[in-house]
Amino acid sequence: MLTSLSIKNYALIEDIQMDLQSGFTIITGETGAGKSIMLGALSLLLGKRADYSAIRDKEKKCVIEGSFNISSYHLQDLFAEEDLDFEAQTIIRREILPSGKSRAFINDTPANLSSLQVLGERLLDIHSQHETLSLGDNDYQFLVIDSLAANASRLKQYQAEMQQLKGLQKQLQQLREEQAQATKEYDYNLFLLTELQQAKLVTGMQEELEERYEELSNVEQLTDQLGSAVNHIQQEEIGAAAALREAKNNLQRISGISGNYQQLFERLQSVNIELDDIALELESALDKVEANPAELEQVNARLQVLYNLQKKHAVATVEELIQIEEELVKKVAVSENAEEEITRSEKAISEKKEALRKIATNLHAARKSVIPKFVKEIESILADLGMPNATLKIELEQQKDFFHNGHDKLNWLLAANKGGSYNDIKKAASGGELSRIMLAVKSILATYSKLPTIIFDEIDTGVSGDIAQKMAGILQKMGKNMQVLAITHLPQIAGKGDRHFKIYKEDAVHSTITNIKELKGEERVEELAMMLGGKNISDSAVAHAKALLN
Structure with a gap:
């Protein structure tokens, strides 16, 4: 429960401190005194985004701090999940700095707003004046029934499965779009692919073909030059081989005189061996040179195919053509294999829907089981609050479609008077009746949720007299099991409180400030x-x- 609240430099509040206890606490004050300011400060502790304009003195930081006794609420696991240090007396602090930056701390450990929100949901419920209107909101109606049915874990599982289903459906949609696009382009892509495959592209083939083309195109020149080279080497008297042999013989005769001459002789001998090898290779190359017009035409044709393909695809190498071929293989495969992929995707969606249907059926059964008792309790409380003839009907119907919280359609219908027809609750009830119904709902929820603290902001709107006295009795009864704070303008309710605080405004030297004191x-x-x-x-x-x- 909330044991203390400190607010500094926030709106009209300069510095106030409240020490709170269990039971039923009353807060009163004239309109505009600052009750809503206090609730706004409390909302910051629950993870609401900070507003820089709320700082009273822009030169100083704003600090809101709440101390909570949580020793008996089994929140250790939640603290572990949020990576926070658990303390039986937990302190939550929000700061708004003059720079406009906002900071949050839980037990002096920096925390993000999501952690505040998760923890706040387990510590405090602020019922604002506008929340009464949410009785007609379908999401709130589900929230009430699911709280009573303990559906939290089922809903979490359902929503996780629902998220996966949406992912699968998105994937299927993408596959169908790709298939449609691939089908449009399939014939053209297949034609391009076939054209490339027929070219039998191999890395390095263009260089080889171009080299062979040059050889076949220059047969006469090759024959003349190679023949001449062989002749210059092997002529009997004036050829390079004969001259080299003579020089070698000359050096052999004097090689014994000096080591230098011996080395020169050996080098000439090596050159002679190399020249003989060159002559053999030249002769072999000359033997292979042969005019072949048919092969020349074939090589030229293959090169023209390559050049045309490169021009068509705006590339300069065979390697780039091979890359395009690989991409076309994938594109064609998408179209050819699309049906198989779509079939697999549709099967996965069908299986996921079946899993969702099972969870949704469990959600429906749990909801259905708590509705009769809930209706009976609501009608009993309403009878005590001056609505003895009011009857509530809650319709729960299973649908084929999947919604964010199951496949149920839920309607709360009210007949406020004896013999009256049922109508949507927000249309059938007046403002005062809605306040009474909301109090009845909250009192039942408080029993089930075991929430430590609840704050009512003028839950008594639209009621007075004896009904107000009875509402006060319910609030007082709730205070036996939890901490209840009620902001009220009705003396009948204020008189039932175990403690009573008054919020008031007073004029300081240069401004008006809001204060609070216990009466x-x-x-x-x-x-x-x-x-x-x-x-x-x-x-x-x-x-x-x-x-x-x-």
Whole structure:
């Protein structure tokens, strides 16, 4: 439960401190005194985004700090999941710096807003004046029923499966779009692919073909030059081989005279061997040179195919053509294999829908099981709150479609008067009746959820007199099992509180500030008397106030 609340430099609040206890606590104050400011500060502790304009003195930081006794609420696992240090007396702090930057801390450990929101949902429920209207909202109606049915884990599982289903459906849609596009381009892509495959592309083939083309195109020149080269080497008397042999013989005769001559002789001998090898290779190359017009035409044709393909695909190498061929293989395969892929995807979707259907059926069964008891309890509380003839009908119907929370359609229908027809609850109930219904719902939820603290902001809107007295009784009863704070303008409710705080404005030297103080004894009697009869307090108002307190 909330044990203390400190607010500094926030809106009209300069510095206030509230020490709170269990039970039923009342907060009163004139309109505009700052009750909504206090709720706004509390909302920051629950993870609401900070507003820089809320800082009172822009030169100083704004600090809101709440201390919570959570020793008996089994939140250790939640703290572990959020990577936070668990403390039985947990302190949540929000700071808004003059720079506009906002910071959050849980037990002095920096925390993000999502952690505050997760923890806040387990610590505190603020019922605002506008929340009463949410009774007619379908999501809120589901929230109530699912809370009673303990559907949290089922919903989490369902939503995880639903997310996966959406992913599969998106994948199927993409496959179908790709198939449609591939089908349009299939014939053209297949033609391009066949053309490339017929060229039998191999890395390095262009260079080889171009080299062979040059050889076949220059047979006469090759024959003349190779023949001449062989002749110059092997002529009997003046050829290079004969001259080299003579020089070698000359050096052999003097090789014994000096080591230098021996080395020169050996080098000439090596050159002679190399020249003989060259002559043999030249002769072999000359033997192979042969005019072949048919092969020349064939090589030229293959080169023209390559050149045309390169021009067509705007590339310069065979390697780039091979890459394009590989891409076309994939594109053609997409079209050829699309049906198989789509069939697999449709099967996965069907299986996922079946898994969702099972969870949704469990959700439906759990919801259906709690509705009769819930309706009975609501009608019982409404009877105590001056609506003895009001009957609630909750319709729960299974649908074929999957929604974000199952496949149920839910309607809350109310017949406010005896013999009246059922109508949508937000149309069938007046403002005061909606307040009573909401209080009934909250009192039931509080029992099931075991929430530590709930704050009601004018839950008594639209009611007065004896009904207000009965509402006060319900709030007081709720306070036996949890911490209840109620902001109210009704003395009948204020008189039932175990403790009573008053929020008020006062003029400081240069500004107006909001303060809060706990009322005790005669201060509380005086406050109730003013709520009953205005600022001019009469004896009867005082007597009535004392009666309410007793």
